[in-house]
Amino acid sequence: MKPVFEVANLRKAFGGLAVTNDVSLAMAAGDRVALIGPNGAGKTTFVNLVTGNLPPDSGEVRLGDETVTAVNAIGRVKRGLVRSFQVTRLFQDMTPAEHVGLAVLQRDGKTWNMFGNFLSMPDVMAEIDDLLGKLGLTPLMHRKVSEIAYGQQRLLELAVALALKPKVLLLDEPAAGVPQSDTGRIEQALADLPADLAVLMIEHDMDLVFRFAKRVIVLAAGAIIFNGRPEDVTRDARVREAYLGSYANASPVA
Numbered sequence: 402m403k404p405v406f407e408v409a410n411l412r413k414a415f416g417g418l419a420v421t422n423d424v425s426l427a428m429a430a431g432d433r434v435a436l437i438g439p440n441g442a443g444k445t446t447f448v449n450l451v452t453g454n455l456p457p458d459s460g461e462v463r464l465g466d467e468t469v470t471a472v473n474a475i476g477r478v479k480r481g482l483v484r485s486f487q488v489t490r491l492f493q494d495m496t497p498a499e500h501v502g503l504a505v506l507q508r509d510g511k512t513w514n515m516f517g518n519f520l521s522m523p524d525v526m527a528e529i530d531d532l533l534g535k536l537g538l539t540p541l542m543h544r545k546v547s548e549i550a551y552g553q554q555r556l557l558e559l560a561v562a563l564a565l566k567p568k569v570l571l572l573d574e575p576a577a578g579v580p581q582s583d584t585g586r587i588e589q590a591l592a593d594l595p596a597d598l599a600v601l602m603i604e605h606d607m608d609l610v611f612r613f614a615k616r617v618i619v620l621a622a623g624a625i626i627f628n629g630r631p632e633d634v635t636r637d638a639r640v641r642e643a644y645l646g647s648y649a650n651a652s653p654v655a
């Protein structure tokens with residue numbers, strides 16, 4: 402199948418350290434891929450290169466038929482490459498309805514000064530109702546973010562990302578920090594993501610990886626050392642070595 406998203410020979414070094422070392426991968430519509438790797442493997446750097454928040458030293462990022470390596474982060478979002486908005490970037494005084502409304506207006510290229518009026522725009526309100534409803538946030542839609550629980554804020558991140566109508570969605574540990582009692586809701590939201598969306602999820606929780614991913618990519622010291630089925634990852638010798646190495650080299654806690 403034709404890839405919707407592809408990176409080819411991506412490289413990035415900080416000083417002498419190759420943090421992204423000739424990484425190539427492709428994703429098709431509907432893919433569910435988990436990107437895992439020991440601490441410091443280069444996962445965050447890789448995502449920053451993909452989203453356009455960091456320029457690569459060499460290599461290419463493609464969305465569909467278009468090479469977007471020179472396109473900035475906002476341009477990539479407009480083309481359908483969306484990273485889930487982080488809780489730390491939600492506005493504490495704004496409501497879930499306002500967050501989603503803003504994302505819808507931004508996606509449609511509408512001006513900021515229309516923002517105050519979006520509650521009277523039936524098409525925007527219908528999208529807000531639909532998205533927040535799917536994520537179980539309807540009762541909280543007009544509450545301030547500062548008043549809603551962390552797990553619900555993480556669901557709101559997903560709602561904002563989905564309002565941008567992504568083709569490729571990058572999720573950074575979507576359930577991290579969420580109390581056990583609320584992780585079920587997040588997992589359900591992940592299971593309900595649009596079937597044709599390509600999803601790349603960075604995740605440390607292997608239980609979640611096994612439940613969500615159809616394919617696992619392991620990054621170690623900036624390079625892909627495994628790209629295959631979840632059921633094969635734990636018995637792969639290179640993967641075992643990479644994880645053991647990271648624990649063996651970890652500093653003891655004082």
Ligand SMILES: Nc1ncnc2c1ncn2[C@@H]1O[C@H](COP(=O)(O)OP(=O)(O)OP(=O)(O)O)[C@@H](O)[C@H]1O
Binds near residue numbers: 439444446
């Ligand atoms: N701006 C930077 N300047 C210098 N070194 C950096 C920079 N950003 C990251 N690094 C280094 O690159 C390596 C990879 O970091 P990165 O944060 O991408 O790893 P990670 O896999 O996301 O780690 P974690 O799972 O701990 O978040 C680390 O050794 C880190 O110290």
